[in-house]
Amino acid sequence: MTTDTTAPPHISGRQRLILLVLLGAGFMLSVDFSILNVALPNVGAGVGLGLAGLPWVTSAYALPAAGFTLLFGRMADLFGRRRLFLSGVVLLTGASLLGGFATTPEMLLTARVLQGFATAMATPASLSLLTSTFTEGAIRDRVLGLNGALLSGGFTVGALVGGALVSLLSWRAAFFINVPVAVVILLVTPSLIKESSVPDRVKLDLPGAVTGTGGLLAVIYAVIEKNIPSAVVGVLLLAAFWMIELRSPAPLAPVRILKRPTVKWGNYAGFVVFTMETAMIFLITLYLQNVLGFSPLITGLIFGVPGLAAVAAGVIAGRSIGRFGSRKVLTVGLAVQGLATLPLVFLGADRMALAVLLPALFIGFFGHVTSIVAYTVTGTSGLANEEQGLATGLTSMTQQVAITVGIPILSSVAATQSVELTGIRFALSVDVAVTLVSVVFIWFGLRPRGERRTAGAAVPVSKEADEELAASSG
Incomplete structure (x- = not known):
């Protein structure tokens, strides 16, 4: 592009x-x-x-x-x-x-x-x-x-x-x-x-709709309620959904689209963006109220002021993608989100910690909003107009699922420690590790297919091979 x-x-x-x-x-x-x-x-x-x-x-x-x-x-x-x-x-x-x-x-x-x-x-x-x-x-x-x-x-x-x-x-x-x-x-x-405009012959992939939706509901319920049987059912239904989509003449989610690197890695990035940041906000809310003893009103202000300031990141991100490409903006934004969480791992029980917390939240929210824009652009680019509903459905689903499961997952990580502050620090450490490792995966996952490594150098392969990922590099 x-x-x-x-x-x-x-x-x-x-x-x-x-x-x-x-x-x-x-x-x-x-x-x-x-x-x-x-x-x-x-x-x-x-x-x-x-x-x-x-x-x-x-x-x-x-x-x-x-x-x-x-x-x-x-x-x-x-x-x-x-x-x-x-x-x-x-x-x-x-x-x-x-x-x-x-x-x-x-x-x-x-x-x-x-x-x-x-x-x-x-x-x-x-x-x-x-x-x-x-x-x-x-x-x-x-x-x-x-x-x-x-x-x-x-x-x-x-x-x-x-x-x-x-x-x-x-x-x-x-x-x-x-x-x-x-x-x-x-x-x-x-x-x-x-x-x-709608297709002349409208046909809904009912088996795919039942297995895909049922699988998602079962997995999400399993994470919320920590229910193992529901998790097993969900995984089996999602596996059936994948097999149905491979064979369906009119699939709900065509596998060729799901396999596109922009769709696959864009939505993976969105999942990490929302699970990790949603969980971080929840953990820091516990820290502010249970460890530092702040009221809910003060807690809202501590999150709200950096949050409002970081809204400008959305406008800046849109312009930056046009200049640098969504791949670079996405990975940089997600790296900023993860690195800004790193200082929070070392917060103590003294209210002087706000001197570290507030700047970290401001920087982290800026990276978070930038990542949201970049993953949405990545996940919806390079697709035909008649497939935009599917593409935006995927990106919206990723956001909703991530927001839902992020807190239960990292809350369980924090609960492995007997002391609340220690548990919060441990869960935030996992947050940072997952985010930064994912940055590496996403960077290489979105690498244009027109290049391959040969003897340490990037060698062009073909224009056709590169077209699939052209949108991801801007």
Whole structure:
């Protein structure tokens, strides 16, 4: 892929409005997610949900959001992206109203499941509308940079204002806040965004959908609940899914796409980006509150200020990809995320540790947001327009799965130590090691196929061999 950096990319007025609607939808989802996390204790108390059941407020959302994203991403290609996007927003509106008016745990958890389905529908459809509206190159890179910046900003804003909003109004505001935004999106979208073209003969790979979605749900549930039988079932279903996709005449996820280095390594990078950073935030939250004794409000500010500052990384990343290529930006961003976590391994029980923690968070969040943009560009580049729903479904699924499993995995690592601070340090050490080793894997995995090593030198092979990875090197 070559990029013209001599002239600034032009975005029409209509495209700007489309951008506003689609980015606004993503921002709304991320704000709502983080606000609800802050409000969890109040939510549980409001509907009579005990402490033991409180994690299911999150898990009830996470399971469908992660397990069905790939399926809905492909359905967006087959049945229309705008149609699926609007259906997701409609479902989100109804689920939010149900959650806001919930009086029992059953009503609340039902609302959370429906919100998860709505996210699985709307997120890949919205992202594929973005990638198909803006052609591959400098414009799309910058658009995805803005998308990454706003998603990160949404999580941060939600964490910052969540406590104040819930305190001033009610935990129900965490559900109601996105309803007016969703209504505006529903009113504006039909006249602004055209429906995507769909194949003449639409056929859904039902066996692939059942085994793929079932396998993901089983594996995610196994990680959350530490359930070995569920893990075995999940692995078997995913193995069956792979075999079905190899033989299906109309596969849900064509293996030729799954094997593309940009798709394979881009999504692997996204998985590492989100599992490690999500777990780090959770571990440092425990450190700030249980070791240093800070309140939830102060903890939110400690994360929020560097988080807001790092939103600028999304804009910078989009421009940098056009200049240096997504491979370089992705590996550098992920390396920065990992190296910024390294000083946290040595934090002590004195509040003077904030002098190290705050700069490390700022630098780490900057690398994190940069990596998000770069892995999204990598995972969606070099594919035909009719495959963008699948590509964005994969990248969205990667994000949802990673966010869901990151905390349980590294929490289990931390629990191997008897002293809490020692466990946090050990888990953060694993975080750093996994991140930095992955940087090496990703760098070589995304190396253009047009070069091979012969006697210590890079030797060109053929233009055809290089085309598969041209997008990954910018």
